Amino acid sequence: MEKEIIILSPKKLKTIRLLLISLTFTIGAFTFIDKKPLLGWSCISFFGLGFIVFVIQLFPNASFLKLTQDGFEVRSLYRSHLTRWSNIKSFRAGFISIPVFASFGTFLPMKKKMVFYDYKMSNKKHRVGKSFSKALSGSEAALPDLFGMNVDELAELMNKWKDKNRLQQ
Numbered sequence: 001m002e003k004e005i006i007i008l009s010p011k012k013l014k015t016i017r018l019l020l021i022s023l024t025f026t027i028g029a030f031t032f033i034d035k036k037p038l039l040g041w042s043c044i045s046f047f048g049l050g051f052i053v054f055v056i057q058l059f060p061n062a063s064f065l066k067l068t069q070d071g072f073e074v075r076s077l078y079r080s081h082l083t084r085w086s087n088i089k090s091f092r093a094g095f096i097s098i099p100v101f102a103s104f105g106t107f108l109p110m111k112k113k114m115v116f117y118d119y120k121m122s123n124k125k126h127r128v129g130k131s132f133s134k135a136l137s138g139s140e141a142a143l144p145d146l147f148g149m150n151v152d153e154l155a156e157l158m159n160k161w162k163d164k165n166r167l168q169q
Contacts, residue, residue, distance in 0.1 A: 008147035
C-alpha cells in the first residue's frame with residue numbers, strides 16, 4: 001500500500017512582494033547614508049538580509065508543509081521539523097494581533113490569520129516556548145504560513161489528517 005503525502009507551498013506572490021519591499025528599502029537607505037551613516041547602514045543590513053532571505057525562499061523546496069502518515073513536516077529556509085500526529089491535541093483557525101507602525105510613533109493592531117495547535121499533555125518538550133506562545137496567542141504553537149490555503153480550510157485539513165492517522169501509529 002502506497003503512503004499518501006500532501007505537500008503545500010507558500011504563495012510565491014507574497015514572497016516576491018516582501019522581496020521587493022526589502023529591495024526598495026535597501027536601495028532607499030543608500031540615499032541618506034552620507035547624512036546618517038548609522039541609520040543608513042542599519043537599514044541596508046536589515047533590509048538587505050531580508051532581501052537575501054526572500055530570494056532563498058523562492059528556491060524550490062526551500063519551504064513547504066508536508067503531511068504524511070507519521071506527522072507534518074514544516075520546512076523553512078531548508079530547515080525541517082517533523083511533528084508527529086500522536087503529539088498533537090488539536091488544530092484551530094485563529095488570529096494574533098501584531099502592532100504595525102502607522103506614523104509618528106503610532107501603532108495599529110493588525111490581525112494575522114494563523115493555524116494554531118496544542119500539544120497533548122504527554123509532550124514535555126519546549127515547556128518555556130509553549131508557555132510563552134500560549135500567553136501570546138492562546139495556543140502552544142502555530143504553523144508559520146497558510147501555504148496558499150484559507151485559514152479555516154487548512155485547520156480542517158490538519159485535523160482530518162491528525163484524526164485519520166492517529167490510529168495508524
